[in-house]
Structures are given as structure tokens and as C-alpha cells.
Amino acid sequence: MMNKEEYVEKKPSYQYMRETVGKDENRLHFHLMPPTGWMNDPNGLCQFRGINHIYFQYTPFLAGWGTKLWGHYTTTDWIYFQEHDPFLFPDCDWDRDGVYSGSAFVAEDKIHYFYTGNVKLQDQEYDYILEGREQNTIHLTSIDGMQASKKQLLMTNTDYPTDMSKHVRDPKVFVQDGRYYMVQGARDRESKGCVLLFESEDLETWTYFDRIQPKEKFGYMWECPDLFELSGQKILMACPQGLEQEGHNYQNVYQCGWFPIEMDFKEKKYKLGEFHELDKGFDIYAAQTFLDEKGRRILIGWMGIPDAEYDNDATVDYEWIHALTMPRVLTFQNGKVIQAPLEEMKNLRKNKKATTIQSFGQWKTTDSCFELYIRREDACAEMELRLREDVTLIYRKQVFALKMGKSGHGRRSRTIQLESVRNVRVFSDTSAIEIFINDGEEVMTTRVYSEGLEQTVEFLDSATDGEVYVYDLGQFVIEDARTV
Numbered sequence: 001m002m003n004k005e006e007y008v009e010k011k012p013s014y015q016y017m018r019e020t021v022g023k024d025e026n027r028l029h030f031h032l033m034p035p036t037g038w039m040n041d042p043n044g045l046c047q048f049r050g051i052n053h054i055y056f057q058y059t060p061f062l063a064g065w066g067t068k069l070w071g072h073y074t075t076t077d078w079i080y081f082q083e084h085d086p087f088l089f090p091d092c093d094w095d096r097d098g099v100y101s102g103s104a105f106v107a108e109d110k111i112h113y114f115y116t117g118n119v120k121l122q123d124q125e126y127d128y129i130l131e132g133r134e135q136n137t138i139h140l141t142s143i144d145g146m147q148a149s150k151k152q153l154l155m156t157n158t159d160y161p162t163d164m165s166k167h168v169r170d171p172k173v174f175v176q177d178g179r180y181y182m183v184q185g186a187r188d189r190e191s192k193g194c195v196l197l198f199e200s201e202d203l204e205t206w207t208y209f210d211r212i213q214p215k216e217k218f219g220y221m222w223e224c225p226d227l228f229e230l231s232g233q234k235i236l237m238a239c240p241q242g243l244e245q246e247g248h249n250y251q252n253v254y255q256c257g258w259f260p261i262e263m264d265f266k267e268k269k270y271k272l273g274e275f276h277e278l279d280k281g282f283d284i285y286a287a288q289t290f291l292d293e294k295g296r297r298i299l300i301g302w303m304g305i306p307d308a309e310y311d312n313d314a315t316v317d318y319e320w321i322h323a324l325t326m327p328r329v330l331t332f333q334n335g336k337v338i339q340a341p342l343e344e345m346k347n348l349r350k351n352k353k354a355t356t357i358q359s360f361g362q363w364k365t366t367d368s369c370f371e372l373y374i375r376r377e378d379a380c381a382e383m384e385l386r387l388r389e390d391v392t393l394i395y396r397k398q399v400f401a402l403k404m405g406k407s408g409h410g411r412r413s414r415t416i417q418l419e420s421v422r423n424v425r426v427f428s429d430t431s432a433i434e435i436f437i438n439d440g441e442e443v444m445t446t447r448v449y450s451e452g453l454e455q456t457v458e459f460l461d462s463a464t465d466g467e468v469y470v471y472d473l474g475q476f477v478i479e480d481a482r483t484v
Helices: 004-009 011-021 313-318 343-348
Strands: 037-048 051-059 069-075 080-083 099-107 110-120 133-142 152-155 164-176 179-188 193-200 207-212 221-230 233-241 257-264 269-272 285-291 297-302 328-333 336-341 349-356 362-365 370-376 383-388 391-396 399-404 413-417 423-429 432-437 442-447 455-462 466-473 477-480
Touching: 004 011, 037 069, 037 110, 037 297, 051 099, 099 221, 099 285, 110 164, 133 164, 164 221, 179 207, 179 233, 193 233, 207 269, 221 285, 221 328, 233 285, 336 432, 343 349, 362 370, 370 383, 383 423, 399 442, 413 442
Parallel strands: 037 099, 037 285, 080 477, 099 164, 193 221
Antiparallel strands: 037 051, 051 069, 069 080, 099 110, 110 133, 133 152, 164 179, 179 193, 179 221, 193 207, 221 233, 233 257, 257 269, 285 297, 297 328, 328 336, 349 466, 362 455, 370 423, 370 466, 383 391, 383 455, 391 399, 399 413, 423 432, 432 442
């Protein structure tokens, strides 16, 4: 366990870590990172009274796996941020081994939080799959997103279906027909992944409602579920673990994606559609969405994947690791979830260059931070574009590929089967790249660790002309608003 007082006692070592972090040129300019230590899943995403809250899994004193808190950033404009004290600590018997992932739900002029409290038993040997773990669903509230109420235990292992393993976690709440529903990711005792649904009238008393599970096994565990609606289409987002690669699909060790789903809550019937990967790059997992006050469905993901064969060790000597994706707005068009960079990201632009593919030549950057947009006249033509010395985008024979060399730290190639490539938008940061293809129909996200950030962008080959726009990009401004 760790409470706020123990956190404060470690402040001197924490301050030293912050100074070390500040010396790393791989610190990102327009992606949120941990102030120190380890970051993974985004949690509790919401907008409340005009303020966007981004909580995240956080181990502040170790750039590695350790006891999890919830770190906390806020912003009103997605350019200027405040860093706050950690919001949740593992300070009770229900979450003594970590404040795990969860979500926020705004109702009755307050924010309700739901998360998984992790308890790992140590009194004997366990497999920690069928035995040895408590996964407690915990609830609390806040009137400002800063001060938390007393924790309330909602559900324990005995409240989940009897055929479940000890892996039930990551609650996310939504409203349907005037009732509250909660989804949780799960692994049953036969190692089949699924999503469990619970219902409530008051956000405090929950009962089991149903489960969503394909007839055929589709992975052994589904993490981080999220059920929401886009343009009248219900979408179930989840992270299945245990899928085998099929051609250009499922190239990562674990997946992050979505199913179209039709649901009849009264009859407890559903029809689950085909699974689609959210991102075909190397680094995307545990994505979560929320609806902001403008009605936009905003997604943020973790730029990392558990158990990947490649690494992010380049930053560990500087006392930090991992980051979050840029915020993306989701829409549903022609049967596809479309992802677009948040409009506010345009406020980072400076030094615009407008030209054509054939006249582009070279674009030199001193910090590798830029936005590049390409509109191709012949969408089926071949193309090879170098983003960095050993990072290239290649389109040949209807396959779009992201190729990486030494700077990939074990990342080599990710590919997508595409009949055409109409346009490409690239956001390059110091140690991360996000690529939006065909207006966001496909996305590729990766971390990258170049030996030097002074790089040259150039077309190595292009069988068509087209428009090119490129901008230098500024960086987020993060104010220290901690009180301890």
C-alpha cells in the first residue's frame, strides 16, 4: 500500500528524479508523459465544468512496473495543462496492491469514479489466474475532480459470475434507457475473453446483467472495454489478448480495437460484428473515450503494449517511461470508425510550407517535431517517404508499410492492406510518430528513439504528384499545480 503521507515522505528523491527527467531530449513536446517514473493506461477521462481531466496509471518513483497510483493532468484547451497531485492512492485493503484502471462518469453535479482495486495474495503459491487475486470494483465521487470522497466497495470476486477467473477489471459506465450500465473486461475459467455487463439504478448498487462473448473463442482475456454510440451505431471497444497474427492483422502481441454491436437491453440480446483494429502501429493499448461538452467523442490511448518484444528503455536512465497518444476525435462513416486529430492541435502549428510532392525536396527539422500532410493525385500510385534517417513509409502493391531501423528499438515493420492511399497526415514528435491515412480510416502509432533529433524528411520515390503541407510544431505548456 501507499498513502498520501508516504508519497510526501519520498518527495526529496522525487525531486531528484524530476531533475533527471528534464535532461532527456526524448521528452515529448505534444504528448502527455509521466512527470517521473512509469505511465500506462489513461483513466477517468472526462470533462467537468469546462475542465478536461486526464488521469493515468502511474508509478512515480520507478521507471518500471510497480504499485500503481492515478496521476492527474487537467486542461481547458488541450495546449496548456496543469500537473496535479496524484488523485488516487492504494491506501486501503481493497486496493493495497494497486489502483488499477477505471473510468469517470459525470452525474448529479459531481464526478463518479469506478476502478479496479488489485489485491495479490501472498499466503501461499497461486497461479493468479484461477486463484490468488482479488479484483475489487470500487466507487468514489468528487465535486471538483481534485478532492476524492471516501471509497466504497461495490463488487468483489463473489459478485461476478461463478465461471469467471480472477481476472475481471477495468469498469466503464454508461446510460441506456434511463438506467446505468457498467462493462468490465474478463477472462472466464476456460480462458475465453469476454465483457461482463452490470446494471444499477443509483450508481451504488450493481447487479450482474449479461455478458458479451463470441461463440468462438477470440482471445483469452479482454481488457479495457468501452461501450458507446457514434452516429446511431453502438461500438464496443476492447483489448483482446491472445490473438494469432493473420496476414496484416493482429501483428502486435495484444490488440486494441472495436466491434460494431447491436443491443436489445430489454430482451438481453446482442449481435456482435467483426473486430477491427483501432491502430495498425506498434504502440497502442488501453484506449478510453469520453464525450466532451461540445459533443465530441474523444479517445486517448496508451502509447505502449504489455509484453511487447520491443522496448522503450531509451528513457529509463532518465527516470521515466511511456506516454499517451494525442487526443483523437471519433466519428462513424461508411461502416468505419474514423479517427481525426483533435482540432485544437492546429494551435501548435508554425512556419507553414506549401508545395507539391515533386517540388518538395527536403524538409530539415532540428527537433523532429512537425506535422506533414500529403494529398496524392493518383491514390493508387507507389510512394516511399523518409520521415527520419531509418523510418520510412512505403506504399507498394496495395500494402502500406511503416519500416523502422535501429531507432525502433526492436520495432521493424507494420503493414496495412489498402486499395488506395488518398492522403497521409503525420505527426512527428521527439520520440513518437502518429500517422493518419485516408482521413483517419487507418492509423499507425509508434515510439521511436533516434540518436539525434536533427532529421531530414524527403520523398525517396513517388509515382504521382500532389499537394504537401508541412508545419513545425510547438509544444504543450505544463504548469506545476501540485500542492505536496
